[in-house]
Amino acid sequence: VEQQEDTYLINEFDGMHSADISSVMEGLNAEECKYILELLNPEVGANVISEIDEDTRKNFLELFTPQELAKYMDQTDSDDAADILNEFPVKSKEEVLASMNNHEKVQYIIDLLHYEEDCAGGLMAKELVKANINWNVKQCIDEVRRQGRDVDKLYTVYVVDDYNVLLGRISMKKLLMATDDIKVSDLYEPQIAKVYSYQDEEEVADIMQHYDLEVIPVINVQGRLIGRITIDDVVDVITEQAEKDQQAMSGLSEDVEETDSFWQMAKARLPWLIVGMSGGLLGANFLGGFEAELSRIPAMAFFIPLITATGGNVGIQSSTIVVQTLASGGFQGSVWNRYLRVFIVAILNGLTLASLVYGFNMVFSDNHELAIVVSVALFSVIMIASFMGTITPIILNKFGINPALASGPFITTCNDLIGLGVYFMVAKLMLH
Amino acid sequence: VEQQEDTYLINEFDGMHSADISSVMEGLNAEECKYILELLNPEVGANVISEIDEDTRKNFLELFTPQELAKYMDQTDSDDAADILNEFPVKSKEEVLASMNNHEKVQYIIDLLHYEEDCAGGLMAKELVKANINWNVKQCIDEVRRQGRDVDKLYTVYVVDDYNVLLGRISMKKLLMATDDIKVSDLYEPQIAKVYSYQDEEEVADIMQHYDLEVIPVINVQGRLIGRITIDDVVDVITEQAEKDQQAMSGLSEDVEETDSFWQMAKARLPWLIVGMSGGLLGANFLGGFEAELSRIPAMAFFIPLITATGGNVGIQSSTIVVQTLASGGFQGSVWNRYLRVFIVAILNGLTLASLVYGFNMVFSDNHELAIVVSVALFSVIMIASFMGTITPIILNKFGINPALASGPFITTCNDLIGLGVYFMVAKLMLH
Structure with a gap:
């Protein structure tokens, strides 16, 4: 495709959508991307640049001069x-800004560069249409015509007072359905959801999801309207958060992608693998203390994987349920009621699994004592893992940790160790 | 709060948003919900009913007569x-429909009841504003005024021909900025994204995310416009998919919630726990074949948790990376290139962890042979688990499984067994 066949x-x-063009470009190298971009008209090109994958963008934008980028x-x-x-590095950033012709946009961008990327201020766009509370509908529509050219997705007109303090909004539908001489003050909705520029992006996502909003205004601490956030950016936040959780x-x-370098990929995986491995070594040390028992009854070792795996699975199940409850807006009802429920479910599961294993061992093994030990240990491990799995995410959440x-893996490792501990303690108590 | 203080x-x-009222109601019992709903005006009440949690809704709607619900x-x-x-059960469904006054809406609802819940048809709403291609802007705006009262979120006017075949759209902004005598055919955008009613809801979510759309039209196989899907419903689909993945x-x-009954909660957890446990019992059987070795060198048992845990962790990491790549639109580049990368990363991680463990064993243990066995086994397990973790999600995806x-847990269990197998095979080969 890349034989420079311009007209083709x-x-x-x-007529292709910019999102599709950027998908095509993500499969190409930097020179090819630059070549394609120069074939497009600047407006489409600009959309392609904003929609393309961050890594691809970084590579090919380096080939442009600041003037071209501007x-x-x-x-x-x-x-x-x-x-x-x-x-970009600071110097090229300044050069691009200096070469831009649209001075209003330069001012907007400079304003936005102040904000952290993961707060409302970092998500918002400055382009919006606002109307003064003292205007009538005709003035308002004229303003939409004037300001509206710049605004890509126009759902709503914000109503402000003389000091730019946000008072409410008028939907495009209402504006279209109203006659010219109605006053803005008679038409606007005064009670609307809004966010402060310093609010966290996940809070913004929650609010927009809760109220089913497609756009939300952003105000500063003085209540002045400084921007708006559209739902498409928030969808990205939600998707990202889900990925982070996974x-x-x-x-x-770290945030790893298939395209990262080998060392980056290895580095993203190693820390938790080392945690897990240290847990395994601790476990080895712990088992070392039972060498005598193990050489007397080697069959004890057979059930180590059963105990640790079940503990891990139970812990992960319990914590995932709590994590999802936390994500969907927290708990209703009393805390003790919750713990009681978890406790009862754990008993149900524990009894079921412990009796299954006991049945299995009665059929396939002749060591009745060991069969009892394994079932008792399994039951205890399920109880403890349920409890740990339930409180750990609550505690992490209290401390502001995801x-x-x-x-x-950290919790799985802890559960492994606890499981081993319980198993051998039970064995020690019951087999002597 | 529930002392029936009506006026308070x-x-x-x-002035409270319906989403907030429904949040309040989720903490109350069915009678209290009914009581509150009757205090609200029917329009707000209707919003509250659509926004409230499904379980709460089921409970209190049973208290209403079909006429009240209508x-x-x-x-x-x-x-x-x-x-x-x-x-609802079929009978009450029919009764409610029969009691409704808004006959256009009844027709809409009956149409929608035909579609599966998880396809585009099940997501769409019938309320939309459409304009004939032969109209001018004035006719179009009159139509918005007429149809628009029913449509909650109005972003766009769809353009159709005489047979209701979708041709394109006009944004509200363009309509507001145009003069009355311009023809619709000169104003509309002909190339727009659309979905068929039978498309899967996750496909719809992908398309809307890809093109940053706030609303998408739904057509039937003949290309006729039959509905529209708004982004807020798609956000719910995305959130749900993330929960399902977790x-x-x-x-x-199953989809479990904190409020389910004990038995439901236990039942949702048991199947995979039993799978994991069966794996553990298989493992126990397998280890049974090495009873002689274990009683000769009980220290071999010490490293079982280390081997199985590391295999599990490596496998989960690898598969999660693949799952996320699949979710964000699949792979670029050749398949073999991918496998080569996975292979190199696995070697890097395997060498790092194996040498760490070897170093540890050299310092803290005096069995050099066993130290080598453990490190070789660990390295092999990491290689195999990486490979399994990479291909399993690709295969599942091919067969249409999440x-x-x-x-x-299924894969973790497999990895446990493979890990045990590798460990004892290596031991058998090297210690004899």
Whole structure:
């Protein structure tokens, strides 16, 4: 495809959505990306740049001069432009900003560069349409026509007072259905959801999900309207959070992608593997203390994997249920009621599994004493793992740590050790 | 709060968002919910009913007569109404529909009840505004005024031909900015994303996320416009999918909630626990074949937890990376290249961990032979678990099974068994 067949490619890309063009480009190398981008008109090119995968973007944007980049940034929404420029070293960032023609946008971007990426201020775009509370509908529609050209997704007109303090909103539908001489103050909805610029992006996602909003205004501490966040950015936040939870559950310590270097990939996996391994070595040391018992009854060793695996599985199940309850807005009802429920479910599961194992051992083994020991240990391990799995995410959440870590390797390792401990303690008590 | 203080409560709820009222109601019993709902005006009440948690809803809606419910359903969006009525037995469903006054809505709901809940048809709402391609802007705006009262979130006007075949769309912004005599055919965007009614809800979510859409039209096989899906319903799909993945990873077999009965909760956990336990018993049987070796060198048992835990951790890490790559749109580049990368990362991790363990054993133990056996086994287990963790989700995905299951208990159990096998095979080969 890359034989520089300009006209063919231009025809091909014409009418293609920028999101599809960027998908195509993610499979190509940096020079090819640059070549394609130059075939597109700057507006489409700007969309492609904001939609493309971060790693691909980094690679090919380096090939452009600041002047060329400025041409695209002039056409990009302020929130995307700020995110893209944030990936650059300070010097090129300044050069790009200095070369841009759209001075209003430059001001927007500079404002946005102040905010942390993971707060409402870092998610918001500056482009919005606002109307003064004292206007009538005609003035308001004229303003939409004037400001609206810049605003990509226009759902709503925000109503502010003379000091830019946010008072409410008017939906496009209401505006279209109203006659020209109605006053804004008679038409607007005064009670609307809003977020402060310093609020965490996950809080923003929760609020927008709770109220089913497609856009939310952002205000500063003085209540002044400074931007808006659209749902598509929030969908990305939600997806990212789900990925982070999965990574926490599986013991990946950084955001890894298939395209990272070998060493990065290995490094992301090693920390939790080493934690797990240290647990295994501790376990080995602990078992070392039972060498005499093990050489007398080697069959005791047979059930080690059974005990540790069941403890791990029970712990992960319990913690995942708690994590999901926390994520969907926390608990209703009393805490003690909860613990009682967990306790009863653990007893049900513990009794079921312990009797299954006991039955199995009665049939296939002739060591009745050991069969009892294994079942008692299994029951105890299930009880303890349920309890640990339930309280760990609650405690992590209290300390502001991602509770999904509680379904991860650290807890599995702890459960392994506890399981071993319980098993051999029970054995020691019952076999002597 | 529930001393029936009508006026106090009416004041309190007045101006509260329906999503907040439903949050309050989720903490109350069925009678209290009914009582509150009757204090609200029917429109707010209808919103509350669609936003409230499914379990709470089921409980208190049973207290209403079909006639009372019909009053609320008249005010509810067709997609929510269909979902709610789907929770009812057939007889009450019919009774409610028969008692409704809004006959257009009844028709909508009956249409929607035909679709499976998890396809585009089950997600869509029938309320939308459409304009004929032959109209001008004035006719179009009049139509928005007429149809628009029913449509809650109005972002766009769909353009259809005389046979209701979808041709394109006009954004509300364009409509507001255009003059009355422009023709629809000159204004509309012809190339727009759309979905067929039979497409899976996760496909819909992917498409809307890919193109950053807030609403997407739904067509039937003939290309006729039959509904629209808004982003807020898709956000719920995304959140649900993330929860399902987490549950698959942690071995919960049904959608469990804290509020379910004890037996339901136990039942959701038992299947995978039993799988894990059967694995443990198989492991015990396998180890039984090495009773002689174990009683000769009991220290061999010490490292069982280390080997199985590391194999499990490595497998889960590998599969989670693949699952996330699959979820974010699949792989770029060649398959062999991928396997080579996985292979190299596994070697890096394997060498690191094996040498750490070897170093540890050289310092703390005097059995050099066993130290070598453990390290060789650990290295082999890491290689195999990486490979298994990488291919399992790909295979599951090919067969249309949720690939997140590959990070779940079944695979952990397999890895445990493979780990044990490798460990004792290596031991047998090297210690004789």
